[in-house]
Amino acid sequence: RILILDFGSQYTQLIARRVREAGVYCEIHPYDMGEEAVRAFAPRGIILSGGPASVTEETPPRAPQAVFELGVPVLGICYGMQTMAAQLGGRVENARTHEYGYAQVRARGHSRLLEGIEDHASPEGWGLLDVWMSHGDRVIELPPGFKVIASTEAAPIAGMADDERRLYGLQFHPEVTHTRQGARILARFVRDICGCQGLWTPGNIIEDAIRAVREQVGGDGVVLGLSGGVDSSVTAALLARAIGDQLTCVFVDNGLLRLGEAEQVMATFARHMGVRVVHVDAEARFLAALAGVTDPEEKRRRIGNLFVEVFEEEAAKLEGVRWLAQGTIYPDVIESAGARTGKAKVIKSHHNVGGLPERMRLGLVEPLRELFKDEVRRIGLELGLPHDMVYRHPFPGPGLGVRILGEVRKPYADILRRADHIFIEELRAADLYDRVSQAFAVFLPVRSVGVTGDGRRYAHVIALRAVETVDFMTARWAELPYAFLDQVARRIMNEIPEVARVVYDISGKPPATIEWE
Numbered sequence: 001r002i003l004i005l006d007f008g009s010q011y012t013q014l015i016a017r018r019v020r021e022a023g024v025y026c027e028i029h030p031y032d033m034g035e036e037a038v039r040a041f042a043p044r045g046i047i048l049s050g051g052p053a054s055v056t057e058e059t060p061p062r063a064p065q066a067v068f069e070l071g072v073p074v075l076g077i078c079y080g081m082q083t084m085a086a087q088l089g090g091r092v093e094n095a096r097t098h099e100y101g102y103a104q105v106r107a108r109g110h111s112r113l114l115e116g117i118e119d120h121a122s123p124e125g126w127g128l129l130d131v132w133m134s135h136g137d138r139v140i141e142l143p144p145g146f147k148v149i150a151s152t153e154a155a156p157i158a159g160m161a162d163d164e165r166r167l168y169g170l171q172f173h174p175e176v177t178h179t180r181q182g183a184r185i186l187a188r189f190v191r192d193i194c195g196c197q198g199l200w201t202p203g204n205i206i207e208d209a210i211r212a213v214r215e216q217v218g219g220d221g222v223v224l225g226l227s228g229g230v231d232s233s234v235t236a237a238l239l240a241r242a243i244g245d246q247l248t249c250v251f252v253d254n255g256l257l258r259l260g261e262a263e264q265v266m267a268t269f270a271r272h273m274g275v276r277v278v279h280v281d282a283e284a285r286f287l288a289a290l291a292g293v294t295d296p297e298e299k300r301r302r303i304g305n306l307f308v309e310v311f312e313e314e315a316a317k318l319e320g321v322r323w324l325a326q327g328t329i330y331p332d333v334i335e336s337a338g339a340r341t342g343k344a345k346v347i348k349s350h351h352n353v354g355g356l357p358e359r360m361r362l363g364l365v366e367p368l369r370e371l372f373k374d375e376v377r378r379i380g381l382e383l384g385l386p387h388d389m390v391y392r393h394p395f396p397g398p399g400l401g402v403r404i405l406g407e408v409r410k411p412y413a414d415i416l417r418r419a420d421h422i423f424i425e426e427l428r429a430a431d432l433y434d435r436v437s438q439a440f441a442v443f444l445p446v447r448s449v450g451v452t453g454d455g456r457r458y459a460h461v462i463a464l465r466a467v468e469t470v471d472f473m474t475a476r477w478a479e480l481p482y483a484f485l486d487q488v489a490r491r492i493m494n495e496i497p498e499v500a501r502v503v504y505d506i507s508g509k510p511p512a513t514i515e516w517e
């Protein structure tokens with residue numbers, strides 16, 4: 001396995017994803033994890049990430065010395081290369097010309113890392129690589145034993161290698177997709193240079209997880225809150241395979257779900273896969289708790305609290321349950337770790353059943369804790385979940401509660417469900433669903449005048465929202481074709497008499513958010 005030491009780059013997770021895509025297991029740890037911890041990890045290779053610091057600072061962050069003493073291959077990326085150079089006796093300076101974005105790198109000298117990898121050939125016979133650069137500092141003197149393997153105008157030493165000790169540095173970022181050969185370079189490092197086999201495949205991941213879960217829970221009962229979202233669904237499918245009827249899922253229907261969602265969850269898990277699912281119809285309780293509440297944060301708080309209350313009531317009825325399973329995935333873990341160490345910015349507090357395990361004295365089972373979303377999806381498919389479920393757009397925990405602006409009322413939820421369903425159905429029919437990252441309808445409790453054949457309508461407004469985004473931190477509104485929007489708007493206004501008008505949201509994030517509340 002590969003150890004990735006994080007110096008705080010926004011791209012560190014991408015390094016891990018590319019390594020996993022090469023079929024090799026890896027973990028991200030903070031750069032100051034300590035000498036002992038590095039040795040105990042026993043990595044087959046180490047990657048030092050980029051980061052915002054500068055080696056020229058008075059006390060720059062440094063890699064543990066063990067990194068260079070273990071005798072395993074090391075790849076330093078951006079800051080990682082600079083600290084490697086500085087720690088091994090080279091020199092780094094604050095460059096006058098900063099390089100950000102696209103650059104063309106000329107490969108030079110022969111090294112195992114870049115051998116035979118190129119986008120174009122240069123007239124002099126060297127390979128040229130189209131890469132993504134982002135740096136202010138640069139290496140100006142190689143450490144002893146190293147040679148230059150890549151250069152650009154602004155950074156004559158854009159890559160360095162000591163093939164004998166298997167130490168490599170790259171100034172550019174191989175982990176981002178703009179570096180077209182990046183995935184190949186990282187695969188070359190972890191597979192050929194570190195000698196890791198490509199054993200990290202969906203089938204193996206499932207087998208490992210099953211073994212680990214069986215070992216952890218023995219013959220005890222496990223309870224899982226099933227939401228219908230990707231993470232909890234894959235957790236359910238995995239646990240069903242691992243421990244069969246020791247698993248009980250609790251599905252809380254809060255009345256704020258999408259059209260047909262409850263039926264789909266019950267059909268997939270209870271009928272199809274034979275999983276025991278307790279279906280709690282709590283619509284009335286949720287609507288009562290939300291009556292008269294208009295503040296978005298207060299709505300979120302009430303929905304979250306009531307969910308925990310209902311879930312706890314149901315779980316307490318089950319016999320022999322010692323474990324609570326959760327669909328926590330690797331980015332959640334890194335995010336909360338980042339929040340603790342302050343190395344990465346907290347993006348979104350994910351909502352899990354907070355506080356419950358301690359209160360109910362349950363142990364935690366988190367079989368997806370080491371997996372990225374795309375890995376979760378692949379094992380979901382491998383476990384037999386339907387494609388549509390596994391590749392579904394994200395849906396917020398508070399559900400339609402934050403898509404009905406202001407007070408939540410049942411008639412509003414019913415209207416919104418129908419409108420949202422039409423939008424999604426049309427997106428799928430037009431093959432646009434997978435081309436947008438998230439799409440949904442929003443209910444606006446204002447009224448607008450309309451005219452229908454022989455009468456006047458004075459009814460509500462539905463807003464359509466579709467965005468394109470990679471990480472949901474920033475987003476662009478999707479440029480859906482006018483003819484498509486026209487078709488969706490007509491259907492909504494014709495099929496739902498309570499809607500007099502349909503509008504399309506053209507706000508980006510920032511300054512707007514993806515959800516309306």
Ligand code: XMP
Pocket residue numbers: 300348351394395396397398438472509512513514515516
């Ligand atoms: P915003 O609206 O903050 O949304 O731009 C970013 C992503 O997060 C989802 N979202 C939530 N998910 N509980 C959740 O589990 C929430 O309260 C919540 N609010 C927003 C949103 O759907 C989008 O994918």
